[in-house]
Amino acid sequence: MTTHAQQFSSDADRTTRDLEQRAQIQSALRSYEVARDAHKSAFQDWEAARQTAAEIKWDAVNHLDQYLSEFAEKLQARGTQVHWASNAQQARDIILNIIRANNARSIIKSKVMTGEEIHINEALEKAGFEVVESDLGEFIVQLRREAPYHFVFPAMHLKRGEISELFSRELGTAPTDDPEELTMIARRVLREKYITADVGISGANFAIAETGMISITENEGNARLTCALPRVHIALLGIEKVLPKLRDLALFLPMLATAGAGQALTCYNSLYGGPRQPGESDGPEEFHVVLLDNNRTHLLADKEQRDALHCIRCGACLNVCPIYRNVGGHTYGTTYQGPIGSVITPHLRGLQDWKHLSNASSLCGACTQACPVKIDLHHHLLQNRRNAFTENPAWREKLTFKLFRLVMNQPRVYLFCVKLSRLIQPLHRFVDGTRLDPALGWTKTRKLPKIAPQTFKEFWQNRK
Amino acid sequence: MSEREKILSRIREALTLSAAVPGHPQDHLLQVVSEEEAAQHIHEWLPAVGETLEDGLALFAKNSYELKTDFRLVDSEEDLLAQLAEMASGWKKIAIHRGELTDAVCGKLGLPVCITDEGYDASYLESCDVGITQCDCLVAQTGSVLVTARSAGGRALSVLPPHHIVLARRDQLLPDLPSAFALLEERYATNYPSFISLITGPSRTGDIERILVLGAHGPKQLTVLCI
Numbered sequence: 001m002t003t004h005a006q007q008f009s010s011d012a013d014r015t016t017r018d019l020e021q022r023a024q025i026q027s028a029l030r031s032y033e034v035a036r037d038a039h040k041s042a043f044q045d046w047e048a049a050r051q052t053a054a055e056i057k058w059d060a061v062n063h064l065d066q067y068l069s070e071f072a073e074k075l076q077a078r079g080t081q082v083h084w085a086s087n088a089q090q091a092r093d094i095i096l097n098i099i100r101a102n103n104a105r106s107i108i109k110s111k112v113m114t115g116e117e118i119h120i121n122e123a124l125e126k127a128g129f130e131v132v133e134s135d136l137g138e139f140i141v142q143l144r145r146e147a148p149y150h151f152v153f154p155a156m157h158l159k160r161g162e163i164s165e166l167f168s169r170e171l172g173t174a175p176t177d178d179p180e181e182l183t184m185i186a187r188r189v190l191r192e193k194y195i196t197a198d199v200g201i202s203g204a205n206f207a208i209a210e211t212g213m214i215s216i217t218e219n220e221g222n223a224r225l226t227c228a229l230p231r232v233h234i235a236l237l238g239i240e241k242v243l244p245k246l247r248d249l250a251l252f253l254p255m256l257a258t259a260g261a262g263q264a265l266t267c268y269n270s271l272y273g274g275p276r277q278p279g280e281s282d283g284p285e286e287f288h289v290v291l292l293d294n295n296r297t298h299l300l301a302d303k304e305q306r307d308a309l310h311c312i313r314c315g316a317c318l319n320v321c322p323i324y325r326n327v328g329g330h331t332y333g334t335t336y337q338g339p340i341g342s343v344i345t346p347h348l349r350g351l352q353d354w355k356h357l358s359n360a361s362s363l364c365g366a367c368t369q370a371c372p373v374k375i376d377l378h379h380h381l382l383q384n385r386r387n388a389f390t391e392n393p394a395w396r397e398k399l400t401f402k403l404f405r406l407v408m409n410q411p412r413v414y415l416f417c418v419k420l421s422r423l424i425q426p427l428h429r430f431v432d433g434t435r436l437d438p439a440l441g442w443t444k445t446r447k448l449p450k451i452a453p454q455t456f457k458e459f460w461q462n463r464k
Numbered sequence: 465m466s467e468r469e470k471i472l473s474r475i476r477e478a479l480t481l482s483a484a485v486p487g488h489p490q491d492h493l494l495q496v497v498s499e500e501e502a503a504q505h506i507h508e509w510l511p512a513v514g515e516t517l518e519d520g521l522a523l524f525a526k527n528s529y530e531l532k533t534d535f536r537l538v539d540s541e542e543d544l545l546a547q548l549a550e551m552a553s554g555w556k557k558i559a560i561h562r563g564e565l566t567d568a569v570c571g572k573l574g575l576p577v578c579i580t581d582e583g584y585d586a587s588y589l590e591s592c593d594v595g596i597t598q599c600d601c602l603v604a605q606t607g608s609v610l611v612t613a614r615s616a617g618g619r620a621l622s623v624l625p626p627h628h629i630v631l632a633r634r635d636q637l638l639p640d641l642p643s644a645f646a647l648l649e650e651r652y653a654t655n656y657p658s659f660i661s662l663i664t665g666p667s668r669t670g671d672i673e674r675i676l677v678l679g680a681h682g683p684k685q686l687t688v689l690c691i
Contacts, residue, residue: 028674042511049509052502054486062483065475072468078658084467136680137671155671163672179672183680190681195586211656221623221667221682227659228619229586239471246649250641251506253662254606264511264527265606267668268623268682270661277658281561281580281618287658293471301478307486374486 004333005356011331012360021157022326028156029319035262036316042264043254053255054374057310060209060242064300067209067242068291074212078274080287088118091292095120095201095234096127098288102232104129104198108190110216110223111135112203113151113313114236114292117335117348120201131201132193134222136186143170149329151336152260152315157328190222200226200284204237205312206252210245213273214289217256219266227272233284235272239291240300240309252312259372260314299347305380308343310373317367317377323360332357339367343380346388355388415455422451506642513605513639520604520637521690527607531665532678534687535607537634544631544691545569548596551629551687555593559584561617563598565631565691570596580617586624595625595683599632601647602688605640608664609688610648613657622663628683630663632690 002010015021040046060067072082085091091114099107107129109115121142124131133142137154141147143166148154155163163182164175173185202223204214214235216223227233243252249269257263276283300306318324318338329337334345334357342357358381367377389397407413428448431437439448454462465473513523521537528535538544544565552558552573559578560566570577578584578592589595597616599609609630611622622628638644648660667682678684 024673031674043509044512045509048505051487052506052509056502058483058485062479065472065479068475069472084471086467086470090467134681135671136669140671153671153674156674158672160672179675180677182672183669183677187679187681191590195590213656213660219667220669220680222680224619224623224661225681228623239475247503247642247645250645251502251510254510254641261670265608265662265664267664267666268661269664270659272659273656274658277613280613280658281583281621283613283619283658291471293474297471297474297478300475301481303481303483306483310486376486 004353007333008331008356012327015328015331016326021328025325025328029325032262032319036258039258039262039264049251049255050372050374053251053372054310056248057373060244061240061306061309064242067244068239070209071207071212071242075289080274080289083288083290085290086293088294091118091290092120092123094290098234099129099199102198106130106197107199107201108193108197108226108230109133109201110226111138112201112236113335114203114238117294134190134226136183136220139186147330150315150318151313194225194229197230199232199234200230201234202226204235204241206243207237207241208246209242211273213271215249216270217266218268221268224268224270228282231284232286234288234290236290236292239293239296255372256312256314259316295348299344304383307375308380310375311340312373314372316370316372320366320370322362322364339377343377346384351388352392355384358384418455425451507640510640511605520639523604524602524607524637531607533607533665536689538689538691541568544689545572547689548573557592558594558596559589559592559621559625560596561621565598566596580621589620589624592625594627594629595621596629596631597622599630601644602632602637603641603644604637606664608662610644611661611663613659619659623682626683627685629687629689632688634690
């Protein structure tokens with residue numbers, strides 16, 4: 001069986017050779033960067049806004065028990081049923097039970113990453129229900145039976161031709177090269193679904209403790225329809241989504257849009273505080289909120305990395321990451337890709353299985369700089385490396401560092417080694433790139449640098 | 465022990481160790497920006513807005529242009545009706561909710577009207593050419609329209625028909641997002657509507673090669689008529 005690390009390494013090998021795909025991702029992200037910078041500079045003081053956003057999230061996460069209880073009580077007071085799930089299995093069971101209790105057949109979903117995390121679609125389909133993703137990008141990847149490529153832009157790796165072909169094959173529509181026509185095909189198909197679906201499943205971007213509301217950010221209107229028409233609305237969200245006050249959104253909504261999509265504000269930012277209330281003309285009869293832990297409390301217990309729970313899933317760190325841009329989203333094999341995924345996946349799914357993601361980093365810090373809530377991402381990657389080693393020291397690394405220490409601590413030994421390697425290096429060309437090459441990890445894609453003919457010390461002593 | 469208690473006790477256990485505030489020296493645990501300070505200063509951080517109503521209207525118009533919202537200032541109720549009548553040439557049926565402005569003009573268009581307050585059939589509402597609503601306020605800073613289940617005829621009226629028209633008064637224009645949230649608090653704090661939405665432009669997507677397409681699932685057109 002291949003391990004996750006081997007899978008990552010072989011997928012990364014393949015995707016980095018795919019120059020066409022890389023060019024598409026780069027060009028998509030360049031247009032994002034231009035838009036993001038324009039909106040960022042419209043802020044009078046982005047850095048102050050960022051600092052405040054970080055502190056508000058710090059307050060929320062470091063008093064999570066109080067805010068979560070407040071959130072749940074406020075929701076329940078207005079007729080919402082709040083469910084608590086410690087793990088993925090419990091969350092799936094809760095959702096299935098709600099659906100069965102309502103004799104529902106068809107389910108419409110708006111984008112919910114927590115749903116990807118617990119594999120809700122597979123569970124619902126296995127139980128015999130029809131589930132349709134309504135976000136255009138998610139709809140496309142669902143038809144392709146693959147995972148989202150990016151947790152904000154799920155289908156950014158596909159060209160219009162591939163989407164047209166997919167629609168022709170799966171939906172029987174005429175081929176077209178026009179993104180507008182392709183969008184209208186999805187619109188027609190999905191309109192029917194909103195009206196006939198019994199249950200709508202959504203996620204949430206924020207959970208407002210003060211008023212007991214969930215906030216959903218989107219551009220398409222699919223989440224609004226999902227939460228308006230079906231008889232039952234189920235919202236699935238991680239426990240870390242909490243914000244203390246309603247007015248905190250005045251800061252978080254424009255920051256999320258700017259950092260995440262390069263917009264001043266996304267098209268729809270909607271709050272839902274219950275099922276249809278007396279005197280209202282529509283809305284679901286039942287509103288269920290499912291709060292998911294799934295090892296988030298494990299991350300909470302790590303005080304060094306607790307700020308990773310401040311994440312508002314804007315995706316800014318993916319967009320600027322040189323690793324993400326070159327290996328692509330699917331290579332990660334995780335629900336959350338990019339730097340934030342590399343930091344939190346070891347907590348959510350096991351450090352030893354996912355520690356390799358923390359090594360796939362240039363530690364350039366672009367992610368930390370891009371993060372609107374100031375998560376110290378690149379240092380967390382280092383901490384993951386350290387923690388993985390402390391927990392399970394590998395003999396090869398141990399031996400390497402022992403030798404390294406021995407050599408570096410003794411100038412004579414060091415000098416001897418330098419002279420020796422100067423003598424040995426000419427022999428390297430006989431094994432260069434073959435399986436006998438001790439430096440194969442390096443020479444597979446690069447040339448080994450030549451050792452200088454003299455050391456700096458020699459140069460200094462011999463200078464005229 | 466219920467799952468709720470288990471999760472809450474895991475959280476409390478985890479929080480016995482305190483974590484540093486981001487952006488401050490490691491052991492510094494005090495919040496530097498207090499809540500009151502943040503509420504006061506947020507105006508100075510977000511994108512700038514002008515002082516006067518004229519500045520606000522100009523900014524709303526500029527944002528509307530960029531968002532592809534059709535924003536029109538009208539002078540009187542007659543003018544409002546005239547603008548609607550002009551747009552109505554291709555319409556067969558319209559959907560509205562009861563309200564001061566909608567009542568004043570929509571009946572005079574001489575078209576079949578679906579009124580959502582009285583309950584409606586989703587397929588019928590979907591087949592209407594336009595949904596006409598009022599709103600809670602307009603936000604100059606972002607070119608947004610704030611609607612709630614109470615001010616705009618429920619959840620679906622402003623998103624299901626292919627064209628959404630908002631009827632607003634000039635005095636409903638607010639400068640920025642913090643004042644829009646303050647208005648919500650002031651108006652509804654004791655009993656919030658179950659649905660609140662900030663609508664910023666017509667529905668859109670960039671999911672195919674990041675190319676902008678309007679009318680992904682919601683309205684393809686958004687018109688704001690401000691009297």
